[in-house]
Amino acid sequence: MKYIENFSNDPSYNLAFEEYCFKYLPEDEDYVILWINEPAIIVxxxxxTLEEVNIEYVKENNIKVVRRITGGGAVYHDLGNLNFSIIKNTGENKKIDFKRYNIPILNALERxxxxCELSGRNxxxxxxxxxxxxxxxxxxNRALNHGTLLFDTELDVLSKALNVNQDKIVSKGIKSVRSRVTNIKPFLSKDTTMESFREVLLKYIFEFEGEEPVKYELSEKENAEIDKLFNEKYATWEWNYGYSPQFNYKNYKKFPFGGIEVRLHIKNGIIDNCKFYGDFFGSANVEKxxxxxxxxxxNEESILSLLDEKELKQYFGDIEKDEFKELIFGI
Structure with a gap:
């Protein structure tokens, strides 16, 4: 096994880094990466995505939203959370096996x-x-096993960032299961920094494997390929939001000039069908x-760039652009 250093805190770059290492590094070796993200929700x-993220709170607090290549639920990352990625050859065992690949992490924490224990499924x-x-x-023939380690995370931010009103969205996406959470730091016997925790964890992982830590140095070509994956996939709206399963969105708002109900069908991040209902009065036909x-x-940029308040008032009456945004996006 070899370890790969990655000191970036950019979640989009870090997930591109991880995917490239998982799929394209030499297959005759296993790898471990320990990395830290700035505040982000990883779906x-x-x-x-829209069903998992409190969009308004995320925007107000500059929290990034990025999709990963593995299944499961949404998680919150910040500088108090240490992520681990273990990349191993599977041999003939091509099955999801959480116990097998997480024993080194559990052992390191026990040291x-x-x-702690592996609870439930994952x-x-x-x-x-x-x-x-x-x-x-x-x-x-490879398995990527990765996860979070809440070391000293702001748990109140975690709760707010993942607090979503589910009433407006009905989709076929896999929904997260919310759990009671805790940090690791209060359970340590002495005051430990994130950096020392990272170093000790890496040491114990290699001890469990019966090996000395050996670093894998990425080449210029490999780093260039990671940059390409970052720019073409993980930094794009299409991957982080548009990749979401098809879903239906509905919302209703009461205004002094009348009520408006909107119903949208979203497919591959694109509005596939759109209908407005209500007792509003407008001079223009809302079908247009x-x-x-x-x-x-x-997404807000795409939709709001198409319209100005003058047009909106022609369709609905005395509506402001921010009110229309709240109607369409629920924020």
Whole structure:
């Protein structure tokens, strides 16, 4: 096994880094990466991003939203959370196996006198509280096992960032299961920094494997390929939001000039069908607006750039652009 250093805190770059290492580094070796993200929500591959994220809170607090290549639920990362990625050859065992690949992590934490266990399908817990969410992916003859370690995370921010009103969205996406959570740091016997925790964890992982830590140095070509994956995939709206499963969105707002109900069907991040209902009065036929929005990306920049307040007032009456945004996006 070899370790790969990555000191970036950019979640989009870090997930590109991880995917490249998982799929394209030499297959005759296993790898471990320990990495830290700035505040971000990382959604599972099969999730509807809008169903998992408190969009308004995320924007106000500059929290990034990025999709990963593994399944499972949405998790919150910040500078107090340490992520681990273990990349191993599977041999003939091409099955998702959380216990097999997380024993080194559990053992390392036990060496730090943390009494923890693998709980349920894919969580690690202390005293019944979750401090790690784990996900896996199999590709060819390799397994990627990665997860979070809540070391000193701002748990109140975690709660708010993932607090979503589910009433407006109905989708086929895999929904997250919320759990009681805790940090690791209060359970350590002495005051430990994130950096020292990272170093000790790496040491104990290699001790468990019966090996000395050896670093894998990425080449210029490999770094260039990671940059390409970052720019073409992980930094794009299409991957982080548009990849979401198809879903239906509905919302109703009461205004002094009348009520408006909107119903949208979103497919591959594109508005596939759009209908407005209500007792509003407008001088223009609202069907024209429905036609304008159909086929457009379901994001604020795309939708709001198409319209100005003068047009909106022609369709609905005395509505402001921010009020229309709240109607369409629920924020």
């Amino acid at each position: 599972g591959k099969n999730q509807n 730090l006198n943390i009494k 969580d690690m817990t202390i005293d019944g509280k979750k401090f790690s969410g784990i996900a896996q992916s199999i590709w060819r 607006l429905e036609e304008t929005l159909t086929g457009k990306s379901y």
